[in-house]
Amino acid sequence: MPSPAKSPVDDAYQRVETPRHKPATSSESDLSASKKEPSLRRQIVHGGPTSFKFTHLYRYATPLDKVLLVVGVITAGANGALFPLMAIVFGDVLTGFSSIPVDMDTVNKAALDFFLIAVAMFFTDYLSYVTFYYSAERQMKALRSEALKHMLYLDISWYDENDALQLSSRLTGDTVKIKDGMGQKLGDSFRFTVQFVVGFVIGFVRGWDITLVMACVMPFMTISLGWLIKTMRIKSDWAQKVYAEAGSVAEETLGAIRTVASLNGEQKAIKKFEDKVFEAERENIALHKMTSVVFSMFLGSVWIMYSIGLWYGGWKASKGDTTPGDVFAAFFGVMMGTGSLAQISPNVTAVSKAAGAAEELFTILDTPSAIDAEKEDEGIIPDKCEGKIEAVNVNFTYPSRPDAQILRDYNVTIEPGQTVAFAGASGGGKSTLIALIERFYDPTSGTIYLDGRDVKTLNVKWLRSQIGMVSQEPVLFATTIFENIAMGGDNVTREEAIEACKLSNAHNFIMSLPENYDTLVGEKGVSLSGGQKQRVAIARAIVRKPNILVLDEATSALDNESEKIVQTALNNLMATTNMTTLVIAHRLSTIRNADKIVVLNEGHIVESGTHDELLQIEHGIYQNMYRIQELRSQEEQQEAERRETETKLEKTNLSRTLSGVSTKTDISVSAVEKNFLAKQPFTLMDIARLCKPEKNYFIVGLIGACVGGIAMPASALLITGMITSMTEKYAMYENTGDRSYLSDLYDNVELYGILYLVGAAVIAIFMYMQTYCFKFIEEKTTTRLRNTNFEGLCRQNVGFFDEKENATGALTADLATNATKVALLSGDSQARVFQAIFTLVAALVISFGFGSWLLSLIMLAIMPFLLFGHVARMKQMQGGGLISDDLAVPGAHASEVLSNIRTVAALGIEKRSADVFDELLEEPLQKGSKEAQINGASLGFSSFIMMATYSLIFWYGAKKVNDGTIGFTEMMRTLMAIMMSVQIVSGASSFMGDAPKAFKAGSTIFAIRDRVTTID
Structure with missing residues (x-):
């Protein structure tokens, strides 16, 4: 045994x-x-027990990256500290307005402080964004480069247990997560943490007891928010996993569309895809139901906290124990600290996800290759290769299938220059010997010798360079014919490629192509026929000048005519060289001239000899196989002759019928087959039709959006009432000493506190209605669009997939993103637009109807700049985790080489493939650096314009209040109504900024759905 x-x-x-x-x-x-x-x-394979630390993320950080990181941390922390300082300055403003007349010196100083904070926030925002982004982007380039290089050199047995298609997604999707976590999300974590701490420090300094009272609500808010984020992470990761499985189904189907079509397997593939999408939909809807409850309760808790804080502060002011300035300094300090709490968690989660993604990716990077083909100086490099191959007592079991032994006590000797063929049933071990010779694997026991040396002692790169391979399904890469041939050797000239193509009978058909040797063959060589691909692969093997030629069922997948041409090319090649040739054949007629034929059965060599010798073995396996194939060949020949006769008759009858028809018909048919129909514009009516089945959810969600939109201006009205009541009553008390003003102050505060409590219940209920209903609509729409898109792709003619722009990678990428882009218009974006409309109307009514028309006009003039700033900030916050279009090209290259890793390893083009990947990564780095400058400046402007607006309005408003043109109450209503509403309106603007992409994506999906095909 x-x-x-x-x-x-x-x-x-x-x-x-x-x-x-x-x-x-x-x-x-x-x-x-x-x-x-x-x-x-x-x-x-899976990394084993590891203790991954966050600092491991910076494995590829250079000294420059570390300097950038330090600058980023300092400026992010400074920016976080500056924002809560607004609470102190705001308190100073109220102190100035508490005097009769207004203390202009105090207000003017506060206005100047606001402006100085604005300038400081611009520079700190800009520097923190640029430094974190640039540092992370540089490190990601290094990580992606090293990761692909390492993956290319991992042994084939590792790929037997790991999905190569998922590795390319790790190089794009996972590294984007890592970049976010060690880039801007890390910067935001520092920023908001410092903002939280400084906000509460200000609160404790200006009113420690007010701060503690408001903090009583925080445990519930923190626990609910933490639970929400954790649940979202778990559920969304699971849903993404299911979507990834659906994507794998799509990639497998579209990548092998000819096979799928020939087997009528489209409906089965569609059903499998839809099952995965429906599974993700169910999980996402359940997630949205939970998150909508928690989110609405969180908002309600914020209103309760405002109510408690303002009520308690007002009570203290009514007793004369504190001033309105201190109350609102503490209140806004806690308010800003609490607001940062909601931002800390998602950013820390992003950092945590980065660590998780990095741990998985670094586990691969730290996995040693069982067979190291990277080191060019390791192993023996003989002066020449004679081509003598020996297998001595070889036993072999694939690592991924340890219970199935493939070779058993295998012994064979192949002399230099011999042509030895291997025959036998499928699974008998014919191809396994080739894999062992190339050192894709090592024998479980026994030894493989080349020219008397154990192949384990030879340099792997040199060993594989001695072998030329032509397989059943030759792999061509998505580049030119010349580049594909040149991959066979080092520094192959065009003359050498042409000479090789002449030997392989490929030169004539190549010269008939429009671009000759510069013709792009498309993904997997789809633009060439099977026979043409095979001849290019033979030419690639020829330029390699191998001493050992391997033909692995090189003609079995071809039709009779192509097989004859390719077989002639192979015969010419073997006749004109003295290579050792190993032939694995299914059709025994192709190996009758072999010097020796080895017959295998269940891993054993059962027969060996020449063709004639094996036919003399009565009841032998080879004799039996040969007779069956001869009989089948005769039957196939007779059937082919019968079909040829019928076809000639049909053509004759058809030509008579169509003799008077213009040839323009043929032209129009081919035009329809080749081109898309003109894309129909995708409109809001199309979105409405997509959402029609959920119209009841839409109505309920719209009611929620209406109330939710009015809530922020209403909150501004309440807080303005608090501010003006406390400030004016307290000013009268200080001016007259009459404590009845303090009693009135408390009555007003009590009323506003109750209104805030009522508002908390209302906002919780109606925000749940809005959030859940529109998220439900979004999920249903996403499912419909994904299924429609995939079904439309499966319905296309095979020729559709031959077009360069319809490569599998591009189609599956669109399939993953287009539906989500369109669905946003039916879900979150739609909700935010309706909410923004109601918010804007309510804010304008309050500002013009109950505030100062003069300040309202000034605020309206500033509003576009405020909106621009808020949109820029929200874009930056939402941008995390999105895969840039600039990574599509390097991602496609990585996917191509990893999914064809056996060919890459056999050709020894790992370094060449890694170098190409490095070059492709340079453009995203350069482009990203320029975008970082723009985004950083936009973020800085966002902070500057907000603080500068407060500076302007308080300075100008104080003058108007002081001269009696407007009242303090009107000034505050106008300011707070507009400023607190800008955030809601800008939220809708930032989402609607993606509308053009969504409409374009919808147009693409519908164009595929509505495309007329000649064969349906």
Whole structure:
């Protein structure tokens, strides 16, 4: 009995702890190792127990990156501290207005302080954003580069247990998460943490007891918010996993669309895709129901906190124990600190996600390759290769299938220059020997020799350079024909490529193409026929000038005519060279001239000899296989002749019928087949039709948006009432000494406190209605669009996928993003637009009807700048986690080389592929750096314009109040109504900024859905 299988991955693990070639002492020890194998493999493949630290994220940080990080931390912290200082300055303003007449010196000084804070916030916002962004982007380029390079050099057995298609998504999706977590999200975590601390410090300094009273509500808010974020992370990650599985279904289907179409498998693929999408939809709807409850309760808690804080502060002021200035300084300090609390959690979550994504990616980076093809100076490099191959007592089991032994006591000798063919049933081990010779794997036991040397002692890169491979399904890359051929060797000239193509019978068809050797072959060579791809692959093997040629069922997937052409090319090649040739054949007629034929059955060599010798073995396996194939070949020939006769008759009858028809018909049909129909514009009516099944949810959500929109201006009206009542009554008390004013002050405060409590209940109920209903609509719309898009793609003719712009990677990327873009218009964006409309109307009514028309006009003139600033900030906050379009090209390249890793390894083009990837990453880095400058300046402007507006209004308003033109109450109503409403309106503006992309995405989906195909 042969020893149980032992994985090459286990060898890699053992190299860390023990000598590389520790011999087995007995079969029992081999058995013991086999039993331990799964746990050992898991520790390598999945990383084993690790203690990942946040500092590990900065593995690729240079000294410059560290300097940028320090500058970013300092400026982010400074920016966080500046914002709560507004509470102190605001308190000073109220102190100035508490005097009769207005203390202009105090107000003017406060206005100047506001302006100085505005300038400081511009520079700190700008510097923190740019430094964090640039540092993270530089490190991500290094990480992506190293990650792909390492993945390319991992052994093939690792890929047997890991999905290559998911690796490219890690290089884009996971690294975007890492960049967010160590870039701007980290900066925001510092900023909002400092803002929280400074806000509460101000609160305690100006009114410690007011701060403590308001803080009583915080435990509930913190716990609910923490639970919400944790639940969202878990559920959304699960939903993304399901969406990723749906994406894999789509990529597999579209990547093999010819096979799917030939098997009529479109409906099965659609059903599988829809099941995954529906699964994600159910989970997301359940998540939205929970998050809507918690979110509405959180908003209600904020209103309760305002009520308690203002009521208690007003009570203290009514007793004369504090001033309105101190009350509102403490109140706004806590308010700003609490507001930052809601921002800390998502940013810290982003940092946590970055650490999680990095841990998974770094686990791969830290996984050693069982067979190291990267080191060019490791292993023997012989002066020449004769081509003698020996397999001695070889046993082999694939690491991913330890229970299925493939080769058993395998012994074969192949002399230099011999042509040896391997035949037998599928799964018998024919291709396994080739994989062992190329050192994709190492034998479980036994030895493979090349020219008398154990292949394990040879340099891997040199070994593979001696082998030329032509497989059943040759892999061509999405570049030109010349570039594909040139991948076969080092520094291949165009003349060498042309000579190779002449030998492979490829030159003539290449010269008939529009761009000749510069013709792009498309993804997986889709623009070429099977026979053409095969001949290009043979040319690629020729320029390699190999000493060993491997033909792995090189003609089995071709039709008879293509097979004859390719077989002729192969015969010419073998006749004109002295290479050792290994042929794996299904059609035995193609190997009758081999010097030796080896017949395998269940991993054993059962017969060996020439074609004639094997036919002499009575009841032999080869003889039986040959006779069956000969009989089948005769039947196929007869059937082909019959079909040819019928086809000729049909063509004759058809030509008579259509003899008078213009050839323009043919032209129009091919035009329809080749091109998209003109895209119909995607409009709001299309969105309305998509959402029609959920019209009841829309009505309920609209009512919620109406009340939610009015809530912020109403809050401004209440807080203005508090401010003016306390300030004016307290001013009268200080001016006259009459304590009846303090009694009136308390009565007003009590009324406003009750109104805030009522508002808390109202806002909680109606915000739940808005949030859940519109999220429900969004999920349903997303599902419909995803399913419509995929079904439309599956319905297209095969020729549609031959177009360069319809590569599988591009289509699946659109499938993943287009539906989400369109659905935003039916969900969050729609809710925010309706809410913003009601907010803006209510704010204008309050400002002009109950405030100062003069200040209202000034505020309206400033409003576009305020909106621009808020939109810029919200864009930055929402931008995290999104994969830039600039990563599409390098991502497609990574996906292509990783999904064809066997071909990459066989050709030895790992370094070339990694270098191309590095070049493609340069553009996103340069473009991102320029965008960082613009975004940083926009964020700085956002902070500047807000603080500068307070400075202007308080300075100008104080003058008007002092000369009696307007009242203090009217000034505050105008200011607070507009300023507190800008945030809501800008939220809608930032979402609607994506409307053009959403309409374009919808147009693309509907164009595919409505496209007329010649074959449906």
